[in-house]
Amino acid sequence: MIIAQLSDIHASPNNANLARLEHALAWLETVGPDVLIVTGDLTDEDWHKGYATLAGQFNRLAYPVLILPGNADDREAMNQIWKGMWVSNAPDSALNLVMDTGALRLIGVDTTVPHNGAGRIQHQLDWLENTLTTGGATDSIIFMHHHIFASGIPTMDEIMCDGSEALADMLLRLPHKPLAIATGHVHRPMASRFAGIPVYICGSVCPANPLWFGGDKVPPVNDPVMLMIHRYHHGVLVSHTVAV
Numbered sequence: 001m002i003i004a005q006l007s008d009i010h011a012s013p014n015n016a017n018l019a020r021l022e023h024a025l026a027w028l029e030t031v032g033p034d035v036l037i038v039t040g041d042l043t044d045e046d047w048h049k050g051y052a053t054l055a056g057q058f059n060r061l062a063y064p065v066l067i068l069p070g071n072a073d074d075r076e077a078m079n080q081i082w083k084g085m086w087v088s089n090a091p092d093s094a095l096n097l098v099m100d101t102g103a104l105r106l107i108g109v110d111t112t113v114p115h116n117g118a119g120r121i122q123h124q125l126d127w128l129e130n131t132l133t134t135g136g137a138t139d140s141i142i143f144m145h146h147h148i149f150a151s152g153i154p155t156m157d158e159i160m161c162d163g164s165e166a167l168a169d170m171l172l173r174l175p176h177k178p179l180a181i182a183t184g185h186v187h188r189p190m191a192s193r194f195a196g197i198p199v200y201i202c203g204s205v206c207p208a209n210p211l212w213f214g215g216d217k218v219p220p221v222n223d224p225v226m227l228m229i230h231r232y233h234h235g236v237l238v239s240h241t242v243a244v
Contacts, residue, residue: 001104003141004033005228007184008204010044010072011054017044017206018053020225024205025057027244031229033063035099037106039184039202040070040145048077055081068108069095070145070185071117071159075110086110091123098131104232105140107131107178111161112145119146119185122163125170132174141230141237142181147201149192154214156186164194171195179237182228189226189241200239202228 006024011017028036036058043050058065067082069075075095079086090096094110109128111119121128121144132140146161161167161183171177172195181199188211189203203226210221225244230237 001232002033003230004036005202007039007202008041010206011050012044012047020205024225035064037066040068041072051081069112105138107142109144117159119161120163140178142178144183146185147183151186152213168195
């Protein structure tokens with residue numbers, strides 16, 4: 001199974017990010033993924049009409065698209081366009097999602113906090129643990145918008161996901177852990193480990209943030225559109241970062 005991941009489109013009438021998205025989707029046609037998951041920040045500048053524009057682009061694809069909100073998104077406006085995509089039993093009306101493919105379960109967790117750039121996950125942990133353990137030892141991947149390990153970029157780590165320690169405690173006690181956790185938000189591709197699990201930050205469709213660790217000099221940014229391909233085959237997951 002091939003899962004494509006896009007993140008942080010930040011589409012607006014005042015930028016070229018819709019064209020950058022089209023570039024990424026054109027490349028994906030050559031891969032033919034089984035599903036695409038978009039991990040938040042679809043629009044920018046409160047451009048709620050942009051969700052209909054994005055839906056038009058996604059509806060032309062030959063594979064299903066799963067969508068999570070980011071801190072720049074509006075849940076209510078998203079729900080008007082993609083009503084029925086998300087589960088009905090998520091806490092606090094969060095836009096969580098689950099897709100079962102038989103051997104693999106894709107789980108999306110809404111980590112957004114209204115009117116806040118940072119995320120949180122504490123209130124989702126009971127739902128997430130139940131979803132991870134329902135149906136026995138099913139392989140799974142968790143997707144969310146906010147990153148859960150420190151990227152080293154001070155401005156982004158100030159608005160990362162709160163509750164990561166509680167998440168780690170929950171994951172460590174599971175007998176069958178997720179194969180990976182994949183996020184976005186930082187606008188740069190990164191990888192680390194979290195509670196013994198590989199964890200990734202998907203690069204962005206929109207222009208990247210600099211790899212700046214807080215020093216006096218800010219490195220230049222020359223990154224193209226970035227995305228991820230997660231390939232699950234015979235019980236093994238391999239995750240690729242792709243520059244388009």
